[in-house]
Amino acid sequence: MFKDFWFGLSCGFAALAFMGSAAHALADKPNIVIILADDLGYGDIGAFGATDIATPNIDALGKRGLIFTDFYSGHSVCSPARAALLTGRYPRRMGISHVFQMESPDGMPREEITIAEMLKDVGYATGLVGKWHLGSTDRYMPWNQGFDTFFGVPFSNDMGNFHWYNNREIVYEPIDQAYLTQRYTEKATAFIETHKDAPFFLYVAHSMPHVPIYASPDFLGTSQRGLYGDVVQELDWSVGEIVASLEAAGVMENTLIVFSSDNGPWLAMGEHGGSAGTLRDGKGTSFDGGSRVPTVAYAGGEVSGAVVTAPISTLDLLPTIARLAGATPPADRILDGRDVSGLFKGEAASPVPYYYFEAWNRRLDAVRLGDWKLKRANSFFVPDIIMSWALRLGEFSHGEMLFNLATDPGETDNLIDDYPEKAAALRSLLLEGDKIVPERRERIMISTSADRAGYGRLVTMAGIVSLVIFASLGGLIFFTVRLIRRRFFA
Numbered sequence: 001m002f003k004d005f006w007f008g009l010s011c012g013f014a015a016l017a018f019m020g021s022a023a024h025a026l027a028d029k030p031n032i033v034i035i036l037a038d039d040l041g042y043g044d045i046g047a048f049g050a051t052d053i054a055t056p057n058i059d060a061l062g063k064r065g066l067i068f069t070d071f072y073s074g075h076s077v078c079s080p081a082r083a084a085l086l087t088g089r090y091p092r093r094m095g096i097s098h099v100f101q102m103e104s105p106d107g108m109p110r111e112e113i114t115i116a117e118m119l120k121d122v123g124y125a126t127g128l129v130g131k132w133h134l135g136s137t138d139r140y141m142p143w144n145q146g147f148d149t150f151f152g153v154p155f156s157n158d159m160g161n162f163h164w165y166n167n168r169e170i171v172y173e174p175i176d177q178a179y180l181t182q183r184y185t186e187k188a189t190a191f192i193e194t195h196k197d198a199p200f201f202l203y204v205a206h207s208m209p210h211v212p213i214y215a216s217p218d219f220l221g222t223s224q225r226g227l228y229g230d231v232v233q234e235l236d237w238s239v240g241e242i243v244a245s246l247e248a249a250g251v252m253e254n255t256l257i258v259f260s261s262d263n264g265p266w267l268a269m270g271e272h273g274g275s276a277g278t279l280r281d282g283k284g285t286s287f288d289g290g291s292r293v294p295t296v297a298y299a300g301g302e303v304s305g306a307v308v309t310a311p312i313s314t315l316d317l318l319p320t321i322a323r324l325a326g327a328t329p330p331a332d333r334i335l336d337g338r339d340v341s342g343l344f345k346g347e348a349a350s351p352v353p354y355y356y357f358e359a360w361n362r363r364l365d366a367v368r369l370g371d372w373k374l375k376r377a378n379s380f381f382v383p384d385i386i387m388s389w390a391l392r393l394g395e396f397s398h399g400e401m402l403f404n405l406a407t408d409p410g411e412t413d414n415l416i417d418d419y420p421e422k423a424a425a426l427r428s429l430l431l432e433g434d435k436i437v438p439e440r441r442e443r444i445m446i447s448t449s450a451d452r453a454g455y456g457r458l459v460t461m462a463g464i465v466s467l468v469i470f471a472s473l474g475g476l477i478f479f480t481v482r483l484i485r486r487r488f489f490a
Contacts, residue, residue, distance in 0.1 A: 025300055025302045025344075025345065026254055026255075026256065026299055026300040026302075026324060026344070027254050028326060029122070029123070029124070029199040029325055029326060030199070030254045030255055030256050030299075030300070030324055030325065031199055031200050031201070031202075031246075031251055031254060031255040031256070032115070032119070032124075032200075032201045032202070032255070032256050032321055032324075032325070033201075033202045033204070033242065033246070033255055033256070033257045033258070034085070034115075034202070034203050034204070034257075034258045034260075034317070035204045035206070035238075035239060035242065035257070035258070035259045035260075036082075036085070036130075036203070036204065036205045036206065036259075036260055036261065036262055037206050037208065037209065037232075037235055037259075037260070037261040037262070038078070038131060038156075038205070038206055038207055038208060038209065038210040038261070038262055039209055039210045039211075039261070039262070039263065039264070039265055039266045039273070039274060039283060040209060040232065040235075040261035040265065040274060040293065040294065041261075041264055041265030041273075041274035041275045041276050041277065041282065041289070041294075042264065042265075042275075042276050042277040042278070042279050042289065042292055042293060042294050043265075043274075043275035043276055043277025043278070043279075044209075044228075044232050044265065044274050044275055044277075044294065045058055045059070045232075045294040046058070046059045047059040047062050047063075047067055047294070047296065048069075048277060048294040049277050049278065050275070050277070051224075052223065052224035052225040052229060053223050053224070053225050053229040053232050053233060054222075054223065054233055054236070055232065055233065055236040056236065056240075057236045057237065057239045057240035057243065058236050058239050058259055058294075058296060059296075061239065061243065061257060061259060061296050061297075061298050062296030062297075063304070063305050064298050064301060064304055064305075065257075065296065065297050065298030065299060065301065065303065065304065065306070065344075066296065066297045066298075066299075066303060066306045066307070066308055066343065066344070067295075067296050067306070067307050067308070068295040068296065068297070068308045068312055069307060069308065069309050070292065070308075070309055070310065070311045070312065070405070071260065071292065071293055071294075071295035071308075071311075071312050071313065071314075072291050072292055072293065072311060072312070072313040072314070072354055073085070073260070073261065073262055073263050073264075073291045073292075073293050073313065073314050074090060074091060074291075074313060074314045074315050074336075075090075075091050075263065075291065075357065075361075076263050076264065076283060076284050076285060076286065076290035076291045076356070076357075076359055077098060077099055077263055077283060077284050077359050078099050078133055078156065078210075078262055078263065079091075079096060079098070079099045079100045079108075079133050079134060079445075080092075080096045080097075080098070080099075080361065081262040081263050081291075081314070082132075082133055082134055082205070082262060083096050083108045083112070083134055084313075084314055084315055084336075085262075085314040085315075085317060086108075086112075086114040086115055086116070086134075086145070086203075086318070087108075087112045087113065087114055087115075087318060088315050088316070088317065088318030088319055088329070088335045088336060088337035089112070089315070089333070089334065089335060089336050089337075090315070090336050090355065090357070090436055091357075091361060092357055092361045092436050092437065092438065093334065093336075093436060093437075093438065093439050094108060094109055094112060094438070094439070094440070094443070095109070095438035095439070095440050095441055095442040095443045096108060096361065096443050096445075097360050097361045097362070097442060097443065097445055098359065098360050098361065098445050099133075099156075099445065100133060100134065100135055100136070100155065100443075100445055101155075101159070101445060101446045102136060102154075102155050102159040102160055102161055103446065104135070104136070104443075104444055104445055104446055105137060105444055105448075106135060106137075106140070106443040106444040106445070107134050107135015107136070107137065107139070107140025107141075107443070108134040108135055108140060108145070108443075109440055109443070110139065110140070110144060110145075111440075112145075113146075113330045113333075114145045114146045114318075115146075115201065115203075115317065115318050115321055116128075116142075116145060116146030116147050116201055116203070117145060117146030118146075118318065118321075118322060118327045118328070118329065118330070119146075119199075119201045119321070119325055119327055120146050120148075121327065121328070122325060122326060122327045123198070123199060124198075124199045124200055124201050124325070125148055125195045125198060125199070125200040125201070126146055126147050126148045126149075126200070126201045126203075127147060127148060127149040127150070127151075127191045127195070127200065127201070127202050127203070128142045128147045128149070128150045128151075128152060128203045128205065129150075129151050129152055129184050129187045129188045129191065129202070129203070129204045129205070130152040130153070130184050130203075130204055130205035130206055130207065131152060131153055131155070131156065131157075131205040131206070131207050132150070132152060132153070132154050132155070132205070133154070133155045133156060136154035136155055141154070141165075141168075143167070143168060147203075149167055149191065150165055150167055150168075151164075151165065151166060151167070151184075151187040152164070152165060152184065152187075152205070153165070153175070153207065156207070156210055157177060157180070157207045157208075157210055157212065158210065158211060158212060162175055163175065177207070177212065177214040178214040178215065178216050178217070179216050180207055180208070180214065181206060181207075181208055181215075181216070181231075181234045181235060181237075181238055182216055182234075182238075184204060184206060184207075184238065185237075185238040185241050185242065188202060188204045188238075188241075188242055188245075189241055189242060189245040192242070192245045192246060192249055192251075193245065193249060196249035196250070196251050199325070204238075204242065205262075206235060206238070208231045208232075208234070208235060209228060209231045209232055209235070209272075209274060210266070211266065211269050211272050211273070212272075213227055213228060213231045213272050214231065215227065215230040215231045215233075215234050216234060218234075219231075219233055219234040219237070226271055227271075227272065228271060228272055228273070228274060232274075239259060242257075243257070253300050253301065254300060255298075255300075256297070256298070256299045256300075256321070256324060256344075257297060257298045257299075258295065258296075258297045258317065259295065259296050259297070260293050260294070260295040260314065261293040261294060261295075262293075263283050263284075263290060263291055263293065264276055264279070264281075264282040264283045264285075264289045264290045264291060264292065264293060265282045265283060265289070266282060266283045266284075267281065267282035267283070267289075276288075276289030278409050278410050279292055279409055279410060279411075280410050280411040280412070284359040285359070286356040286357070286358055286359075286365035286366045286375065287375075287411055288373075288405065288409065288411060290356075290359075291356065295312075297344075299324075299344035300344070302344060302345055302346075303343070303344055303345065303346050306343075306346065308343055308349075309406075310348065310349045310351065311351065311354050311368055311370075312340055312343075312349060313337065313354055314337075315335075315336045315337030316337040316338055316339070316340045317337065318335065318337055319335060319337050319338055319339040320337075320339050320340050320341045322339070323339045323341045324341055333439075336436075338352060351369055351370045352369075353367050353368070353369050353429045353432075353433065354367065354368045354369075355367050355433045355436070356368070356375075364376075364430060364433045364434055364436070365378070366430075367426055367429045367430050367433055368405065369425075369426060369429060371404050371405055371406035371407075372402065372403070372404060372405070372419075372422050372426060373402070373403045373405055373411070373426075374400070374401070374402050374422075374423055374426035374427065374429075374430065375398075375400070375401040375402075375403070375411075376400060376430065377398065377399045377400045378397060378398055379397045399414075399416070400416050400423070401414045401416060402414060402415045402416040402418075402419060402422060402423050402426070403415065
């Protein structure tokens, strides 16, 4: 039903020119704008089925360009997903296993080549506004990965020492997260105005709707889904402001705009965690709700109102942008994405495997080719009811599963016994995927434990002092109670 709806909608919009502007192909060296939400679910955007959150600007961008019903992030959690987007490579190759914590001494390997670095080589101005989260020590910050300017934050908004950077300078003031989306938007539109006369790459990585969620007073109470909906509607406003800025600068028709999310919704957060819509489970899982994300794109309007149902992923962005910008993608390493620029001319994309790694990148869980997905058997010591209901991790015990995602996007009908040949072919692809291993050392995602050798005497003394204090307090309370009882109740 969902795809029938979009088929009809795509036919209806295919003949329309949005806002009266002429449709044409991108010129040489188009501007590139990537807008990334954080933990936004597949069911949180109007164009993807949300009825209680209004997202007219994001929906309009898709109607003006392309709506991707089967678009995947490069991973199901934050840091690995962002590394995949910027490099076109599975994060497992980089040794990135999970999320970089604020105290991590590590980051995405400096040897990785990002979209920003690739585009700088062909004359682009490059800017990042928003969340980085690929390492917070100097050597791993955006200015060492190709970005000329950086206005934003080093990691997630739920981490300690959350602070703002104006380029390389830390602003030592508290961040009012209620105005964070507006702050990002102001910086993004200023970047466009400053660089409108030459090709530019702008990466806008919002902190919302990652918990804790905040909306400015202008948007509080405006949605039908509580605070979460208000937050998403403010993100939609931000998209509208960026589009308006591009149009005011006269560069809209020569700009590729991609709106997406780093991964699926954090369902464990309840009302603050978003919705995966028709998909199964969410962030951190290898079911489709973990990495299949709502995505729209605009590329000059040569294709308008198209609905792309073929599986595409953020891994495809770097090689696609390279083709559009006349840049050279790195040839000294394996790229897992491929050029899909033909989509912006109405051409089809050839099917390639998409691999689902589990949240900590310890193993390969599943593969999709075309409409079919095979998920390996899994077992876990925590009882199924806790995993599926309380923790919402989706990694509970199950046997091998085969799904036809074209007819069963919710992954509810296991066809493993009905299509043995399909399963066998996908098992072969999984074996190929098992060859994807870290090319360098595993990155350190959290701080290492401190060496406390020699602290024994200090710990003992602290224990003795604590014991004396508690004993003294206990004695004081005891004798005070006795005195009161004798004086007033004798």
